[in-house]
Amino acid sequence: MASHVTSRLVLFVIFFVLVGLTALTVWVAYQDLGSWNAPVAVAIATLKAMLVIVIFMEMRFGQPLTWFAGASGVLFLLLLIGMTMADAMSRGWLGVPGK
Amino acid sequence: MDRAEKAVDYLNADYGVRSWLLTRDHKRIAILYLLSITVMFMLGSVFAVLIRLELLTPAGDVVQADTYNKLFTMHGIVMIFFFLVPSIPAVLGNFLLPLMIGARDLAFPRLNLLSWYVYMVGAAFTLWAVITGGVDTGWTFYTPYSTTASHTNVLATAVGIFITGFSSILTGVNFIVTIHTMRAPGMTWFRLPLFVWAHYATSLIMILGTPVIAITILMLGLERAFGIGIFDPALGGDPILFQHLFWFYSHPAVYIMILPSMGVVSEIITCFARRRIFGYSFIAASSLAIAVFGFLVWGHHMFTSTQSVYAAMVFSVLSFAVAVPSAVKVFNWTATLYRGSITFEAPMLFALGFIGLFTIGGLTGLFLAALGLDVHVHDTYFVVAHFHYIMVGGALMGYLGAIHFWWPKMTGRMYPEAPARISAALVFVGFNLTFFPQFILGYLGMPRRYHAYPEEFQVLNVMSTTGASILGVGYLVPLCYLIWSLWRGRVAEANPWGAAGLEWRTNSPPPTENFAATPIVEEEAYAYPLKEPEVV
Ligand SMILES: [Cu+2]
Numbered sequence: 001m002a003s004h005v006t007s008r009l010v011l012f013v014i015f016f017v018l019v020g021l022t023a024l025t026v027w028v029a030y031q032d033l034g035s036w037n038a039p040v041a042v043a044i045a046t047l048k049a050m051l052v053i054v055i056f057m058e059m060r061f062g063q064p065l066t067w068f069a070g071a072s073g074v075l076f077l078l079l080l081i082g083m084t085m086a087d088a089m090s091r092g093w094l095g096v097p098g099k
Numbered sequence: 100m101d102r103a104e105k106a107v108d109y110l111n112a113d114y115g116v117r118s119w120l121l122t123r124d125h126k127r128i129a130i131l132y133l134l135s136i137t138v139m140f141m142l143g144s145v146f147a148v149l150i151r152l153e154l155l156t157p158a159g160d161v162v163q164a165d166t167y168n169k170l171f172t173m174h175g176i177v178m179i180f181f182f183l184v185p186s187i188p189a190v191l192g193n194f195l196l197p198l199m200i201g202a203r204d205l206a207f208p209r210l211n212l213l214s215w216y217v218y219m220v221g222a223a224f225t226l227w228a229v230i231t232g233g234v235d236t237g238w239t240f241y242t243p244y245s246t247t248a249s250h251t252n253v254l255a256t257a258v259g260i261f262i263t264g265f266s267s268i269l270t271g272v273n274f275i276v277t278i279h280t281m282r283a284p285g286m287t288w289f290r291l292p293l294f295v296w297a298h299y300a301t302s303l304i305m306i307l308g309t310p311v312i313a314i315t316i317l318m319l320g321l322e323r324a325f326g327i328g329i330f331d332p333a334l335g336g337d338p339i340l341f342q343h344l345f346w347f348y349s350h351p352a353v354y355i356m357i358l359p360s361m362g363v364v365s366e367i368i369t370c371f372a373r374r375r376i377f378g379y380s381f382i383a384a385s386s387l388a389i390a391v392f393g394f395l396v397w398g399h400h401m402f403t404s405t406q407s408v409y410a411a412m413v414f415s416v417l418s419f420a421v422a423v424p425s426a427v428k429v430f431n432w433t434a435t436l437y438r439g440s441i442t443f444e445a446p447m448l449f450a451l452g453f454i455g456l457f458t459i460g461g462l463t464g465l466f467l468a469a470l471g472l473d474v475h476v477h478d479t480y481f482v483v484a485h486f487h488y489i490m491v492g493g494a495l496m497g498y499l500g501a502i503h504f505w506w507p508k509m510t511g512r513m514y515p516e517a518p519a520r521i522s523a524a525l526v527f528v529g530f531n532l533t534f535f536p537q538f539i540l541g542y543l544g545m546p547r548r549y550h551a552y553p554e555e556f557q558v559l560n561v562m563s564t565t566g567a568s569i570l571g572v573g574y575l576v577p578l579c580y581l582i583w584s585l586w587r588g589r590v591a592e593a594n595p596w597g598a599a600g601l602e603w604r605t606n607s608p609p610p611t612e613n614f615a616a617t618p619i620v621e622e623e624a625y626a627y628p629l630k631e632p633e634v635v
Pocket residue numbers: 349350353396397399400
């Protein structure tokens with residue numbers, strides 16, 4: 001809690017890492033990686049989110065309940081993506097266009 | 100009571116506009132919310148009146164199609180985002196949560212005030228959109244119509260909803276932290292009133308769901324304003340993706356509206372039946388089950404879109420399953436009534452109305468969760484009737500019951516009982532006359548969202564408009580006598596209903612710090628019959 005303080009140096013380093021990753025995202029967007037386009041973009045975004053959560057939001061000092069709260073957000077995001085993809089990927093199974 | 104000996108309470112502790120606009124007292128913020136959402140409710144009702152007037156006759160005479168499209172859109176947006184979602188949590192939850200758990204305030208009083216300001220800014224954007232021409236996309240904002248075709252104020256409305264979403268999130272965070280950390284000594288988790296459990300579950304949905312609708316609305320705005328291809332197939336997007344994202348929040352949002360009402364019903368039923376609640380832990384657990392499983396069923400809104408049949412089957416089965424925890428509550432309330440010494444004060448009438456109407460709304464939801472039947476009644480008045488049974492027959496009845504039940508606590512005055520019972524009856528009769536014919540209309544094939552219809556549907560539509568008039572009177576009467584009671588109502592004692600619960604053990608209205616001394620809890624919730632009335 002209040003006893004844990006992240007040093008200014010760490011905050012600045014992480015800030016510039018995040019800016020760098022943003023630049024990387026932009027650069028990658030102009031490269032054609034075929035079917036890897038989306039996974040690479042999502043991977044960079046995930047890394048950035050983790051840095052924000054663990055360093056800036058000081059989740060690394062969090063108690064188990066705080067981790068549980070954070071994890072439930074991730075779980076529901078996976079649920080959203082998972083069930084949406086379940087639809088998108090099974091749309092062609094019937095062999096009827098649009099079904 | 101003599102003015103000189105009147106105790107200091109949260110209402111007379113301080114005077115002036117400033118003392119209200121800068122207050123951090125959860126009770127005063129609740130009153131601010133009460134005034135704001137009442138205005139929004141009246142606005143939404145005006146749209147409803149115009150809709151029902153237009154549908155009195157088959158031809159388009161009061162308004163034409165374009166205006167009608169805007170009317171039902173703005174009715175939905177105002178009623179859902181600006182009335183129903185904040186109604187019970189922001190008014191009664193705000194007021195009662197700290198009182199019920201024996202705390203002096205919410206965990207983050209400034210955040211609480213901020214949530215009201217955020218709500219007001221969001222409402223201002225939306226009102227501006229309404230005044231400068233309105234929106235016609237339906238409250239669901241389906242793409243690609245909302246991003247490419249509609250020429251109305253989609254962006255301003257979207258910004259309004261985006262902003263208001265944050266007030267929901269702030270309220271949810273505040274409630275969860277408060278319930279975790281601010282409970283009085285002895286107030287264990289399984290001694291919490293079910294109203295608190297219901298708000299805990301509601302807050303979970305607010306936190307987990309609202310960011311998704313905010314992002315979705317933001318993406319919609321980006322596509323509309325800058326042509327970024329997310330939902331538009333012409334730009335490489337997927338319109339069905341919008342429906343997924345939208346309903347991921349908007350189905351659970353139904354539970355944001357109904358769960359707090361369920362909490363209210365648990366409080367009222369036990370009080371006026373003088374009985375312990377039947378199956379306390381089942382009702383508490385079913386609130387959490389609804390909050391979690393409510394997130395797994397959103398695809399039932401998309402059976403007639405191009406969603407895959409296999410996904411639809413899964414969503415259908417899960418939708419049937421989510422009816423179970425709701426049914427658990429209804430059965431437990433019924434069992435609580437069994438052999439109770441029941442009295443029929445106005446809050447009880449509203450609560451009983453809730454149980455009946457919510458049950459009809461819930462069971463017709465199962466019709467819609469069935470894949471085959473949904474294809475027939477999708478986008479008809481059957482759907483309109485179904486969700487009004489949930490949202491008006493359920494959520495709004497609960498809200499009215501709650502306002503009556505806790506009015507003496509909030510204002511220190513009793514409402515007059517006779518007109519309150521009459522208005523409960525008017526609301527019940529008016530509601531059923533408005534919406535039951537719509538089940539039949541929908542089954543016969545009348546589609547929703549049209550300003551004109553074939554002549555064979557007129558009789559049922561006239562019935563519906565008649566019912567809406569009665570319903571309108573049923574809402575106006577309480578508005579009058581509640582305002583009247585502020586000056587002329589009988590002065591309320593601390594516990595006018597002889598109810599259990601910590602909120603009844605402090606003055607009516609409570610002092611700013613809620614309790615003179617921190618209460619210590621030594622018994623379960625709903626320990627009816629009460630031992631002896633005591634005031635801390
Ligand atoms: Cu739904």
